[in-house]
Amino acid sequence: MKRVVLIEGDGIGHEVVPAAVRVLEATGVPFQFVEAEAGWDCFQRHGTALPDDTLALVRESDAALFGAVSSPLHRVEGYRSPIVALRRALDLYANLRPVFSMPVSGSRAGIDLLIVRENSEGLYSGRERREGDTVIAERVITRRASARITRVACEQAMHRRRHLTIVHKANVLRESDGLFREAAYQVAGEYADLTVAEMLVDTAALHLVTDPERFDVLVTTNLFGDILSDEAAGLVGGLGLAPSANVGDVQGVFEPVHGSAPDIAGRGIANPIATILAASLMLEHLREAAAAERVRVAAIETLRQGPRTPDLGGDAGTEDVTRAIVAKL
Numbered sequence: 001m002k003r004v005v006l007i008e009g010d011g012i013g014h015e016v017v018p019a020a021v022r023v024l025e026a027t028g029v030p031f032q033f034v035e036a037e038a039g040w041d042c043f044q045r046h047g048t049a050l051p052d053d054t055l056a057l058v059r060e061s062d063a064a065l066f067g068a069v070s071s072p073l074h075r076v077e078g079y080r081s082p083i084v085a086l087r088r089a090l091d092l093y094a095n096l097r098p099v100f101s102m103p104v105s106g107s108r109a110g111i112d113l114l115i116v117r118e119n120s121e122g123l124y125s126g127r128e129r130r131e132g133d134t135v136i137a138e139r140v141i142t143r144r145a146s147a148r149i150t151r152v153a154c155e156q157a158m159h160r161r162r163h164l165t166i167v168h169k170a171n172v173l174r175e176s177d178g179l180f181r182e183a184a185y186q187v188a189g190e191y192a193d194l195t196v197a198e199m200l201v202d203t204a205a206l207h208l209v210t211d212p213e214r215f216d217v218l219v220t221t222n223l224f225g226d227i228l229s230d231e232a233a234g235l236v237g238g239l240g241l242a243p244s245a246n247v248g249d250v251q252g253v254f255e256p257v258h259g260s261a262p263d264i265a266g267r268g269i270a271n272p273i274a275t276i277l278a279a280s281l282m283l284e285h286l287r288e289a290a291a292a293e294r295v296r297v298a299a300i301e302t303l304r305q306g307p308r309t310p311d312l313g314g315d316a317g318t319e320d321v322t323r324a325i326v327a328k329l
Helices: 013-026 040-046 052-060 082-090 143-158 176-188 201-210 222-233 273-285 289-305 318-328
Strands: 002-009 031-036 063-068 094-100 112-118 128-131 134-137 163-168 195-200 217-220 243-247 252-256
Touching: 002 013, 002 052, 013 031, 013 063, 013 273, 013 289, 013 318, 031 052, 052 082, 063 082, 063 273, 082 243, 082 252, 094 143, 094 222, 112 143, 112 222, 143 163, 143 176, 143 217, 163 176, 163 201, 163 222, 176 195, 195 201, 201 217, 201 222, 217 222, 243 273, 252 273, 273 289, 273 318, 289 318
Parallel strands: 002 031, 002 063, 063 252, 112 217, 163 195, 163 217
Antiparallel strands: 094 112, 094 243, 128 134, 243 252
């Protein structure tokens, strides 16, 4: 039996995570679900966005499904993003963002790519300091992190179309991205059957818009991967359909990419598809590949046939979409 921690978080997280749980239960895979707290509301209640009990539960479980987080745009003493904290505490160094064409208006055809983003360092290392009216942020790139994220990307590519694109900005960031590029090529060179290319990040951003069909797997640093993956999601229906996996050598935390959407929270119209697709990624991580594919197909067929939530031009609610997917399973 798989033990999964459910962290609904804030806003529509309280609606989309229960929807994904119903879909997971419909697969027939035996689960033990354990609920835990994290997020902005949790911080306001307990003074921490990630309680020690929650972190301990995730450590002791097979995986975690995270909903959404509301975060203050200004500095709040003591507040720290629970997702970032989970990534660091559990060494979830790889962020996987699959992007594929969806049967919805606004989605381009022929797209099937995976962005593998280094998840532990870069400009998100949190090393900032203020010197008067100047703020200095340190970008941390290490050979170890660059090598291990590239290995993840190579392994993913070997199970896909065997094409890897290393994305960097080494022509300007000669030391930091120079090291990333060097380490990436060294690891990729171990895979004789892999076709390897490289691309500057601004050029990659252009080609994601003009000819995304050319890409299979892209590997890049933290900030670049964050931006490029959201850009790519815009090609296939937006963040409301975008799942994400944060994985390390042991644990995995799976989440939709969208935010907490406070403007629609509690109204029963949140789109659960991204969270359900994140649950599919979690099933893959748990070595339940057949169930993962069934969930993915059921979600895509529901998008094709309806019902659809208002963000996709429909008038259905979260419950309607969830019931349709469960029925297909």
